[in-house]
Amino acid sequence: MKNKIRLDQYDQSHYSRGRSGMVVLLWWFVQGTLFRFSLHPMYSWRNMLLRLFGASIGRGVKVRPTARFTYPWKVAIGDHSWIGDHVELYSLDRIEIGEHCVISQQSYICTGTHNIRDPRFGLVTRPVRIGDGAWVASGAFVYPGVTIGPMAVVAARSTVIRNVPANEVHAGSPAQYLQDRFAPVNPSEPRKEVLV
Amino acid sequence: MKNKIRLDQYDQSHYSRGRSGMVVLLWWFVQGTLFRFSLHPMYSWRNMLLRLFGASIGRGVKVRPTARFTYPWKVAIGDHSWIGDHVELYSLDRIEIGEHCVISQQSYICTGTHNIRDPRFGLVTRPVRIGDGAWVASGAFVYPGVTIGPMAVVAARSTVIRNVPANEVHAGSPAQYLQDRFAPVNPSEPRKEVLV
Amino acid sequence: MKNKIRLDQYDQSHYSRGRSGMVVLLWWFVQGTLFRFSLHPMYSWRNMLLRLFGASIGRGVKVRPTARFTYPWKVAIGDHSWIGDHVELYSLDRIEIGEHCVISQQSYICTGTHNIRDPRFGLVTRPVRIGDGAWVASGAFVYPGVTIGPMAVVAARSTVIRNVPANEVHAGSPAQYLQDRFAPVNPSEPRKEVLV
Numbered sequence: 343m344k345n346k347i348r349l350d351q352y353d354q355s356h357y358s359r360g361r362s363g364m365v366v367l368l369w370w371f372v373q374g375t376l377f378r379f380s381l382h383p384m385y386s387w388r389n390m391l392l393r394l395f396g397a398s399i400g401r402g403v404k405v406r407p408t409a410r411f412t413y414p415w416k417v418a419i420g421d422h423s424w425i426g427d428h429v430e431l432y433s434l435d436r437i438e439i440g441e442h443c444v445i446s447q448q449s450y451i452c453t454g455t456h457n458i459r460d461p462r463f464g465l466v467t468r469p470v471r472i473g474d475g476a477w478v479a480s481g482a483f484v485y486p487g488v489t490i491g492p493m494a495v496v497a498a499r500s501t502v503i504r505n506v507p508a509n510e511v512h513a514g515s516p517a518q519y520l521q522d523r524f525a526p527v528n529p530s531e532p533r534k535e536v537l538v
Numbered sequence: 539m540k541n542k543i544r545l546d547q548y549d550q551s552h553y554s555r556g557r558s559g560m561v562v563l564l565w566w567f568v569q570g571t572l573f574r575f576s577l578h579p580m581y582s583w584r585n586m587l588l589r590l591f592g593a594s595i596g597r598g599v600k601v602r603p604t605a606r607f608t609y610p611w612k613v614a615i616g617d618h619s620w621i622g623d624h625v626e627l628y629s630l631d632r633i634e635i636g637e638h639c640v641i642s643q644q645s646y647i648c649t650g651t652h653n654i655r656d657p658r659f660g661l662v663t664r665p666v667r668i669g670d671g672a673w674v675a676s677g678a679f680v681y682p683g684v685t686i687g688p689m690a691v692v693a694a695r696s697t698v699i700r701n702v703p704a705n706e707v708h709a710g711s712p713a714q715y716l717q718d719r720f721a722p723v724n725p726s727e728p729r730k731e732v733l734v
Numbered sequence: 735m736k737n738k739i740r741l742d743q744y745d746q747s748h749y750s751r752g753r754s755g756m757v758v759l760l761w762w763f764v765q766g767t768l769f770r771f772s773l774h775p776m777y778s779w780r781n782m783l784l785r786l787f788g789a790s791i792g793r794g795v796k797v798r799p800t801a802r803f804t805y806p807w808k809v810a811i812g813d814h815s816w817i818g819d820h821v822e823l824y825s826l827d828r829i830e831i832g833e834h835c836v837i838s839q840q841s842y843i844c845t846g847t848h849n850i851r852d853p854r855f856g857l858v859t860r861p862v863r864i865g866d867g868a869w870v871a872s873g874a875f876v877y878p879g880v881t882i883g884p885m886a887v888v889a890a891r892s893t894v895i896r897n898v899p900a901n902e903v904h905a906g907s908p909a910q911y912l913q914d915r916f917a918p919v920n921p922s923e924p925r926k927e928v929l930v
Contacts, residue, residue, distance in 0.1 A: 343884045343900055346916070347867030349814040349834045350794055370774070382566070402546055422545040432839075442543045444659070447628075448646070450840070452872060458887050458903065458915055463836070463869075475543030477659075480648060481679055483873055483891040492539045495654050499679040499697040499711065501891040501907070508539055511654065515697070515711040515891065515907040523654055524542070578762070598742055618741045638739045640855070643824075644842070671739030673855075676844060677875055688735045691850050695875040695893040695907065704735055707850065711893075711907040719850055720738070 346461050354465040357434075360415050361396070369395050369414065380407050392417075400441065416453075419443075420474065435467035440474035440492065448481040455486050473508065482517075495523055542657050550661040553630075556611050557592070565591050565610060576603050588613075596637065612649075615639075616670065631663035636670035636688065644677040651682050669704065678713075691719055738853050746857040749826075752807050753788070761787050761806060772799050784809075792833065808845075811835075812866065827859035832866035832884065840873040847878050865900065874909075887915055 359366055372391060380387050388407065389399045396415025399405075405425040411417055416433040419425070420441035427447040431437050435453035439445065451472075457464040468487030472478065476490050479498040490496065491508030501515040513520045555562055568587060576583050584603065585595045592611030595601075601621040607613055612629040615621070616637035623643040627633050631649035635641065647668075653660040664683030668674065672686050675694040686692065687704030697711040709716045751758055769783050780799065781791045788807030791797075797817040803809055808825040811817070812833035819839040823829050827845035831837065843864075849856040860879030864870065868882050871890040882888065883900030893907040905912045 343866075345832075345834055345866035345884055347834045347885060349816065349836070367774075382563075424545065430840075440541075442541055442545045444545070444652075450873060452890065455871075455890075456836075456869070458869065474539075474541035477652070477654065479651075481646060485890065492541060493543060498648065498651075498681065501711075513712075515893075516905075578759075620741065636737075638737055638741045640741070640848075670735075670737035673848070673850065675847075677842060688737055689739060694844065694847075694877065697907075709908075 347463060348461050349463060351462045353462060357465050357467070359413055359434075361413065365395075366413070369411075373410065378407055382407065406447075426480070434465075435486070436469035437472075438469065439472045440476065442475045443472055444477045444479075445472070446478060446480040446482075446498070449478050450483045451478075452484060453486050476506075478502075493523055543659060544657050545659060547658045549658060553661050553663070555609055555630075557609070561591075562609070565607075569606065574603055578603065602643075622676070630661075631682070632665035633668075634665065635668045636672065638671045639668055640673045640675075641668070642674060642676040642678075642694070645674050646679045647674075648680060649682050672702075674698075689719055739855060740853050741855060743854045745854060749857050749859070751805055751826075753805070757787075758805070761803075765802065770799055774799065798839075818872070826857075827878070828861035829864075830861065831864045832868065834867045835864055836869045836871075837864070838870060838872040838874075838890070841870050842875045843870075844876060845878050868898075870894075885915055 377388055377391050385404045388405050389403055392399050392414050398418035400419060400421035402422040403419050406427040408427045409425045409429045411431045412433045417431055417437045419439045422441055423439055423443040425445050429445050430450045432452050432454060437451055437453060451470050453467050453470055455466050457466055470484055471489045473490060473492030475493040477495045479496060481499040482496045484502045488502050488505055490506045493509050494506040495511040496502050496506060496517060497513030500513050500517040503516045506512045509523045511520045511523050512518060573584055573587050581600045584601050585599055588595050588610050594614035596615060596617035598618040599615050602623040604623045605621045605625045607627045608629045613627055613633045615635045618637055619635055619639040621641050625641050626646045628648045628650060633647055633649060647666050649663050649666055651662050653662055666680055667685045669686060669688030671689040673691045675692060677695040678692045678698060680698045684698050684701055686702045689705050690702040691707040692698050692702060692713060693709030696709050696713040699712045702708045705719045707716045707719050708714060764783060769780055772779050777796045780797050781795055784791050784806050790810035792811060792813035794814040795811050798819040800819045801817045801821045803823045804825045809823055809829045811831045814833055815831055815835040817837050821837050822842045824844050824846060829843055829845060843862050845859050845862055847858050849858055862876055863881045865882060865884030867885040869887045871888060873891040874888045874894060876894045880894050880897055882898045885901050886898040887903040888894055888898060888909060889905030892905050892909040895908045898904045901915045903912045903915050904910060
């Protein structure tokens with residue numbers, strides 16, 4: 343079968359990383375050293391480094407030292423939100439995280455994909471938005487273009503390929519509606535599994 | 539929409555890590571240095587370090603250097619069990635692993651979650667128990683409170699949200715019953731997929 | 735319940751790693767130093783190291799510094815293919831990747847499993863083959879023995895337990911047929927989700 347895909351013709355010159363290659367390399371160096379090897383409780387120090395590289399970081403934000411930001415200048419995080427260990431914010435496009443959000447350890451927020459019909463495998467980017475009070479639990483993967491509504495919950499290890507409406511809990515691969523976050527508990531009904 | 543979640547009021551003072559903050563930091567330092575950079579075959583050395591920090595570790599246990607233990611004093615591992623590379627034992631609560639168990643590389647055993655109805659996002663912990671002879675295959679994720687029975691098998695990359703009875707093979711996200719581990723093979727039936 | 739599994743009797747003496755233990759250790763050392771800490775754009779340097787340890791690496795191949803190869807002498811990669819960050823090629827058996835393939839970040843190609851009926855947990859290995867022009871998207875897991883056909887696509891975070899025919903897009907856990915990669919778009923039909 344003749345292969346139609348030509349990666350030697352790959353070209354993402356239409357895409358802008360938003361900073362010069364020098365700044366990108368400098369950030370990766372800083373992230374791998376000053377950021378990565380800062381002590382656990384030095385949240386202000388890491389917030390300062392992120393702001394220095396153009397991220398919008400609210401008050402009281404807690405980012406763990408092993409979290410990774412591809413391009414911090416494309417990331418905004420609201421007040422009192424937490425970014426856990428080994429989280430990857432793959433911010434080829436904008437990642438906007440509201441206030442009082444938790445992105446738990448090992449989650450992956452992905453804003454880049456490729457046009458699979460294109461022989462040259464063109465890069466496609468789509469922003470990800472996460473509303474106030476939402477929780478992306480441990481090990482979840484969020485697809486490019488997804489919006490997670492305010493106070494929504496994504497269960498641990500879910501794969502989120504569609505928008506999650508406000509106040510809903512979604513789980514699975516692909517993630518699907520499981521229950522409302524704040525629904526009154528009906529004691530006569532067996533309780534759904536809510537561990538996330 | 540008004541956000542109900544208030545992470546600035548988060549409080550886990552009801553929770554006990556089981557050791558002082560000084561011991562926790564010391565363990566993380568030891569884990570990131572003496573443990574992490576020990577040579578592959580130095581199993582006895584790593585077992586000694588784990589025991590020094592209160593883990594119960596049986597005879598012949600093999601823990602790889604990139605495995606991580608959040609609080610080793612909350613972990614028990616029986617004789618001749620193996621803990622693979624990049625396994626995370628997120629032991630906010632007890633993790634009890636029997637004898638002759640395999641926890642394969644990149645698996646995540648999770649004992650912590652949060653009360654999603656609570657505006658203050660209260661920490662909830664539940665122990666995980668894994669019976670003798672069980673196998674948690676590569677990249678699996680085990681939810682808080684789950685018990686995996688003796689000789690049960692969890693297929694690679696599964697998400698285990700419910701208990702797995704003894705001798706059963708479960709697979710998928712969420713993991714579901716696939717087959718019995720030791721069932722006699724019926725040659726007239728097409729063999730189910732058992733690669734795990 | 736009496737445990738049938740006896741890991742203290744585990745024996746993989748029938749298995750050959752293909753090189754002496756000394757070469758294996760040397761590779762792991764090189765991978766953890768010269769390979770791992772090379773600068774991002776030094777693709778030729780990493781290709782040279784892989785070839786030095788017996789890998790077959792085509793022209794224009796781009797392997798990121800955080801990719802891991804268990805035994806490079808069991809790996810072949812065709813011209814102009816890419817291996818992303820934190821990809822693991824767990825090459826206990828052969829891994830054959832064609833030309834113009836992309837194996838995106840955090841994917842795991844697994845060639846080893848165990849006989850779950852065997853009380854001694856015998857090691858079983860099966861090769862993985864990936865055809866020209868195929869794309870294994872971010873965070874996917876490919877089971878031992880799987881063949882991914884030319885130009886096939888595996889969506890991000892899928893678990894691939896069966897062969898994927900040429901030109902097909904598979905997604906989910908376990909991965910299932912989603913659509914044809916190059917099917918003509920019918921504008922009267924709602925477009926399926928193709929973000930991968």
